[in-house]
Amino acid sequence: MRHALAALAAAALLAPTATPAAEGKGKTEITWYGHAAFTVKTPGGTVLAIDPWFGNPKSPDPKAAETLPKVDYILVTHGHFDHVGDAVALGTRTGAQLITNFDLGKALVAAGYPEAQAGFATLGNIGGAIQAGDATVIMVPAVHSSGFASEKTGERGGGNPMGFVIQVKGGPVVYHTGDTDVTMDMKQIPERYGAVDVMLACIGGHFTMDPKGAALAAGYVKARTVVPMHFQTFPVIPGTPDELTAALKGKAKVRVLEPGKPASF
Ligand SMILES: [Zn+2]
Numbered sequence: 674m675r676h677a678l679a680a681l682a683a684a685a686l687l688a689p690t691a692t693p694a695a696e697g698k699g700k701t702e703i704t705w706y707g708h709a710a711f712t713v714k715t716p717g718g719t720v721l722a723i724d725p726w727f728g729n730p731k732s733p734d735p736k737a738a739e740t741l742p743k744v745d746y747i748l749v750t751h752g753h754f755d756h757v758g759d760a761v762a763l764g765t766r767t768g769a770q771l772i773t774n775f776d777l778g779k780a781l782v783a784a785g786y787p788e789a790q791a792g793f794a795t796l797g798n799i800g801g802a803i804q805a806g807d808a809t810v811i812m813v814p815a816v817h818s819s820g821f822a823s824e825k826t827g828e829r830g831g832g833n834p835m836g837f838v839i840q841v842k843g844g845p846v847v848y849h850t851g852d853t854d855v856t857m858d859m860k861q862i863p864e865r866y867g868a869v870d871v872m873l874a875c876i877g878g879h880f881t882m883d884p885k886g887a888a889l890a891a892g893y894v895k896a897r898t899v900v901p902m903h904f905q906t907f908p909v910i911p912g913t914p915d916e917l918t919a920a921l922k923g924k925a926k927v928r929v930l931e932p933g934k935p936a937s938f
Pocket residue numbers: 709753755756852880903
């Protein structure tokens with residue numbers, strides 16, 4: 674009887690078939706820290722931190738670089754301060770390997786990132802695929818700029834800006850767009866790496882695509898769920914999730930993450 678009830682309960686849980694198969698596994702945890710900063714925890718326990726600017730105005734935890742218990746890889750899309758953020762401090766404390774383009778990797782090492790954690794194994798460039806525990810991180814194009822500056826290095830080049838496609842083993846395909854406008858290049862993402870289950874998409878406008886652009890991009894990558902980011906951190910990036918929802922016209926689900934609260938995918 675207990676088994677029958679358990680089977681019924683399981684069937685009830687599985688019932689909403691509108692939820693794509695790759696979601697609902699509930700094993701991959703994505704936490705938004707405001708702006709473009711996220712952590713992704715895979716089913717195997719690998720923790721990736723992306724664009725870790727924990728001091729952003731919408732951050733739930735400005736001291737997260739000092740307190741996050743485990744980070745295995747730090748992914749940085751480009752050299753601007755609002756994306757590099759606390760990468761050096763976080764990498765130094767946690768021992769995380771740095772995944773970014775070669776030039777920005779060298780710049781971050783010059784700024785203090787531990788050199789042994791930023792070698793050929795994890796620095797690459799667009800087209801490269803980096804094995805990161807039970808995830809594969811693919812560097813994809815973004816149309817933006819990527820200058821880097823720090824007290825130690827002064828101003829220097831930060832290589833090509835990029836986005837990341839993260840194929841989680843036994844979990845979703847996650848795409849962090851970085852800062853970019855819509856590009857035709859996005860159309861190759863589902864063709865080469867699989868339809869995107871979770872698109873972490875900049876929607877603020879001014880420096881990046883706006884909500885209408887993000888909706889178009891979501892179609893290009895065949896996104897099932899769009900998580901908006903990089904909006905309203907400052908008045909100059911005014912796009913809203915409601916505008917994104919309207920522009921998508923039901924073609925993908927919008928899921929607004931609550932900063933600091935892990936969401937399952
Ligand atoms: Zn930015």
